[in-house]
Amino acid sequence: MLYLASQSPRRRQLLEQIGVDFRVVDVDIPEQRALAESPREYVSRVAREKALAGLAAIREPRAFVLGADTEVVLDDEVFGKPADAADAAGMLRRLSARVHEVISIVWLVGRDGEWTDTSVSRVRMPELDDAAIAAYIATGEAFGKAGAYAIQGHGATLIEHLDGSHSGVMGLPVFETVRLLRAHGLMGA
Template sequence: MMKLLDNKIYLASKSPRRRELLRQIGVNFEILLLRDSATRPVDVSETVLPDELPAAYVTRVTNAKAEAAWDMMELRKLPIRPVLAADTTVVLNGVIYGKPANRSEAHAMLTSLSGQTHQVLTSIAVHYKKQHLEFTQTSAVTFCTLNKNQLDQYCDSLEPYDKAGGYGIQGSAAKFISHIDGSYSGIMGLPLFETAKLLTEVGLTFS
């Protein structure tokens, strides 16, 4: 395994939480954004396929993001570096919860999660030359029973609307969570232990 020339990667994600997590473990990165605008064709569709299981869904989307970002890097003739992509989904009783499109969807999602234990699946993929590494981390999150006032106040904030399942563990929704079993950073959007392991395998070094 050779050391990377500038010990730097591309992050194929617009998530500020993933950027924060990479900085936490000292990863030097540049953002390589995929298209997701309604006015242009998307690079990767996040539509769930018929009868697709949650683990298969999140893995497929993450791998597609990593491959699309690698192709974009080559097309733009950017310096060759490993590409890291990730995708997170929330699952309750086999049902995939994406990002709520509006207040009504957020309220319905959080009402369903209230008093229940759900799963958070975060898949990561690293693509570098002929290497393609992937891992999916699963955590269990238990919500307390939420009352109408809690639901209304949270849905009136900006927090639910860019997050799978309509909540973020790093925000004010933390007060709803009575127990987690798994990876806090994975629930947040990037399991750091597994991410560091995959990046080390493609040559990234950590001080």
């Protein structure tokens, strides 16, 4: 049986969309970047810790747990979820007219091993003025999202160019996830 160690509705939606049978396991992992930890190492560690915490909470001997984390990175700085509207506006101002990376890493863990895959996307936003930023924040979408935007909603209007995985920017890179699940017999061909 496959479990998803995430409360993210987007991750659940993406797994459902590709026809994966799974259950959700609730985990609470602190998301704090360690000193000298690269953005990629940080995202990988958090995703792995989610999966391992999920596995520890499940009694099924043949269970597999999927953990994922996605972060927006600009100039080696990880943009987490904004604390409030001012924080969201600050993030969007910094992303304006720039190319940033979205790192999305998936870990699949079971009693007999751990496997991972990574998606790195490059996203360019156009120049955003204060009115555009305020209008977007007013939609409510900026909250609870890394980098203060959601590519699957109104945030799509903030994306000038995407080089990479749309689903990876949403929070679960579907291609990489399917590759992991198929390799371990958790999804048909």
